[in-house]
Amino acid sequence: MxxxxxxxxxxxxxxxxxxxxxxxxxxxxxxxxxxxxxxxxxxxxxxxxxxxxxxxxxxxxxxxxxxxxxxxAGHAPVAQEGYAAGTVLRDVGTGNPDPALIPDPAAALARSGRPVLYGEPVVDPGLEAWAREWMAEGLPSGAPRITVTSGASDAIERLLALALQREDAVALEDPCFLSALHTVRQGGYRAVPVAVDAEGMTVDGLRAALADGVRAVICTPRAHNPTGASLTAERAAQLRAVLADHPYVLVIEDDHFSLLSRAPLHSVIGETQQRWARIRSVSKFLGPDMCLAVVASDVETAERLALRLTPGTTWVSHILQRLTLALVTDPEVRAGIDRAAAHYARRNDAFAAALTARGLPLVVGDGLNLWVPLPAPAAQVREDLMRRGWLVRDGDHFFLSPEAAGDYLRLTVHQLDDAEAASLADDLSSAVAALRPSARGGRIEG
Structure with missing residues (x-):
């Protein structure tokens, strides 16, 4: 051979x-x-x-x-977000928002307007005007160009396709958002891992990826999935300084948590960056089924992206665009989004406190999920929790580099009530205790 x-x-x-x-x-x-x-x-x-x-x-x-x-490798797909099919276990690894906190679109849908025909503008003018102001924070001088896509993954796929060729290298955070990893691999690009710490994407990791010849960088500025890390002002400035020496590398900023985030936005897109795009999906606060994301980008990127969203083929439904605009400009809906943000933060903080009280200290980041470090093998903890009635997601799926992987669980706990959260915390603590090193220095296998 x-x-x-x-x-x-x-x-x-x-x-x-x-x-x-x-x-x-x-x-x-x-x-x-x-x-x-x-x-x-x-x-x-x-x-x-x-x-x-x-x-x-x-x-x-x-x-x-x-x-x-x-x-x-086989052709098994990259692990995906969402509920596991066909399980009787309580699923706390979904990554889903709480459906009870997603706004009811019925009233706004009735105001979605007239039919739109071939040849009309691809982006609804009202949504474009609103989005231009919403997206402008921290971007290079001048009004950003606005494009609308069928969600964040659709935007990333199209942006990479217009800028890269098969086997080109793309810098991804490690651990990585599952849909970004899936998009890169399905496109035939080479994923180059960039380590993430408590302040987000690391400077040394980005510098090494650029030295490795990456043509695009995908960065989550806040509520990084799965870790919950958000860029600090200092870290973002350091990353911008590194990227300034590579102005023609495409920088994609995926601000997926946007209106729900409790962290300020610190952008990695600097004034000298020539090719850039910021993506904000509405899926976390208006629901995954809305399938809509707003993209702000430089002029050339916007023009090339628009060619891939031509009228009559792949534009995003104007009904969805107008529905989005009606919802995000409704004071009651915005108040509900604020309540949802407070709910996610409150439930995550409470569960972290419960784990810390049980000897499993946890620092809470931003986002829907918790990234729980374990002093025991995550796969074995997951199996133990299955026997106790819980379906959890261990961290292995999120890592690009096997050598960077550690023992983590990513938990989605915001839909648990107090009693259920206490039960999960007890079971997790018991599962870890059964696998801790014994007094003689060996490991008790579950």
Whole structure:
């Protein structure tokens, strides 16, 4: 098998292997040659082959299995947000907003206006005027150009498609929002991980990704999913300074929590950035089924994006656009959104306090979810909680780099009442206690 693999650099070797996978010469589950053997055969350094395999892993084409070697990945899709199908367990890993806090659109729908025909403006003028003011905070000078897409993932997919070619590199936060990771991998781009800490995307991580040749950067300025981290003013300024040396890299800012966020917005888009876009979906506060996002961008990006949303083919329904405008400009709806924001924050704070009181300290970020660090293997804690009636989501799905992964749960607890939250906190504490190191230094396996 190794005879047909060619290349002297990591990218050349990875491209050769990618071609064999795409042509079906390597099937899901097939083992790649051992690193040392392939390096010897190609006459390259062992680290070159390691780097090639890492490129393939970041693209989702192979998986590293320790002593089991590196094998071709199957075609299972990236894990998705939402309820698990067919479970009788209480699902606290959904990532969903509370349906009781999503505004009722019935009255606003009745005011959605006349039919719209082919050839009319793609963006509703009223929504565009409102959105231009809403989106302008912290962006480069001049009124931003406004585009409307069918949600944030649709916007990211279109933005990457107009700026990148297959196998181009994209910087993603690590851990990463599942839909962004899915979009990048489905597009055939190479995901380059950038570590996240309590202040958001790290400066050293971004600098390394740019040195690796990324053509686009996707950054969550606040309420990062899954960690809840938000950029501080200092961190955002540092990231802007790094990006200033790369003005033609496409910077995509996904401000998904926007109206619900309790953190201020600190943008990574600087005055000298030539290619940029800020995306705000309405899914968290008006509901996922609204399928609408507003994109503010530079003129060239907006014009190219508009060409991919041509009248008669893929524009976003004006009924949805006018419904969105009617809802976000309704004082009662906005008051309800404010109440929802307070509810999510209050329930997350209360659950974090309950876990901390049980010996599992937790710092609360922003967003719908909690990112819970564990002093025990997350997969085993998840299995224990299943036996106790809970379906949780461990952190492994969110990490791009296996070496960066740790033991975490991402919990969505805002729909639990006090008694249910206390029960989950008790069960989680008990599950962790059963797996803590024993007094003799061994691990008690569940």
């Amino acid at each position: 190794a005879v047909d693999i060619i290349g002297r650099s990591a990218s050349e070797i990875a491209a050769s292997l990618r071609e064999r996978i795409e042509r079906g010469h390597l099937q899901a589950g097939d083992a790649l040659p051992p690193v040392r053997a392939l390096a010897t055969e190609l006459g390259v350094n062992r680290n070159t082959v390691v780097a090639a395999y890492r490129l393939l892993a970041q693209a989702g084409l192979v998986v590293a299995r320790g002593r089991g070697g590196t094998r071709v």
